[in-house]
Amino acid sequence: MQMTTTPTPAVGAPPLPDGYLISETAEQSGYGTDRHKHVRKLTDAERAHARAGGTVFFRAARLPHPSSPSGTYWRVVYVAGGRYYPRVPNQYVPALRALTGRR
Secondary structure, three states, X not given: OEEEOOOOOOOOOOOOOOOEEEOOOOEEEOOOOOOOOEEEOOOHHHHHHHHOOOOEXXXXXOOXXXXXXXXXXXXXXXXXXXXXXXXXXXXXXXXXXXXXXXX
């Protein structure tokens, strides 16, 4: 788990939110049109941070679809009804790529 409060902006991208976390343990279950997508293996601190309204990013293990060259591994944890769901953080992807050097 990595926490930072000084986001590194990418050229032309909005800066990352303050106090975000990048999870090393989170995994996505379900991909594509699966109705039961969720995030698992979050640490207790990451769960608490997401429930409190904080931003938790993680990398999905599955490759983006080949027909989408701008696809990304990056996901953000979205909390609803006590469950943790993955969403693509479109506005933050350029900044995450610049920060980590990873697609």
